[in-house]
Amino acid sequence: MSMQPNNPLHGVKLEQIILELKENYGWEYMGFQINIRCFTHDPSVKSSLKFLRRTPWARSKVEKMYLNMLNQKR
Numbered sequence: 001m002s003m004q005p006n007n008p009l010h011g012v013k014l015e016q017i018i019l020e021l022k023e024n025y026g027w028e029y030m031g032f033q034i035n036i037r038c039f040t041h042d043p044s045v046k047s048s049l050k051f052l053r054r055t056p057w058a059r060s061k062v063e064k065m066y067l068n069m070l071n072q073k074r
Contacts, residue, residue, distance in 0.1 A: 004005060004010060009063055009066070009067070012066075014049060014052060014053065014059070014062075015045060015049055017062060017063065017066045018045050018048050018052075018062070018070070020051065020066065021062070021066055021069065022045070022063060025069070026042075027039055027043040028037055028069055030043075030065070031043065033061060033065060034058065034061045034065065036051065036058050037057075038050075038051040038052070038053075
């Protein structure tokens, strides 16, 4: 039994979040919503992972964007 049954982020890797957001929205929209260089200047999954893993405020914004995307798909 999962300890976080109501947390949709539980067990989801950051890389998966970035890949799904990129597929759904594209880098341009992501950079417009969250103005961080790893989305706006020569974006890549690798650079995004590196930045988001050491930047908690940016990571929480990306996670929030992901949750909003999941809610819209419902």
